[in-house]
Amino acid sequence: MSTLYSTKVTVVGGRSGTVRSDDGVLDLSLAVPKELGGKGGATNPEQLFAAGYAACFENAVIHVTRAQADKVRDGDIEVVGEVGLLPGTGGGFHLAVTLDVTIAGVAQDKAEEIVRAAHAVCPYSNAVKGNVDVTLNVSTR
Known part of the structure; x- marks a missing residue:
């Protein structure tokens, strides 16, 4: 099986350091959150994980509806991680x-069906399955 995409980032200094991707697009300072006794003022691994998971999950929702009559488009969905x-x-x-x-x-029952299907194909969901408690709250507008 061939890899569809790969990326590499380097962290120096742990939670109080920096993170930089090889292409330079991601280049951020890291800080321990104030809630954990740190200085805050910069991002942290939990925020980065929440952002990555939410973005990936949103795309999984779009992906699973591509062949359906009720296609979900970028402007139709919001995921808060x-x-x-x-x-x-x-x-x-x-x-x-x-x-x-x-x-x-979409109707509530359809939205719940779409989210269940997205959870089954999302790479982040599959990566954490059995290791991380994931709660999915679904609503419509």
Whole structure:
């Protein structure tokens, strides 16, 4: 199987450092959030993960409706991603994710069906399956 896309980023300094992609498009400072005792004022891994998951999930919704009569287009959907950092056992940590998905122009039951199908094909959903609690909230407008 061939890779469809690959990217590489380098982090220096961990949660209080920098992150930069090889092509330079992503070039950000990182900071420990104030809520975790840090200085804040810059992005953090949880925000980056929430952004990536929400964007990918939104595209998965669009993807699963391409062959349907009720196609979802970019302007028809909004996904708000929330990533929580939770204490784990033995001093470790766990993540929890909530995706609030709003789709315009479809009935509630259809929106829920679309979101279930998107969750089955989204690479982020498949990557965290069995490891991260994911809550999907679906609404329409």
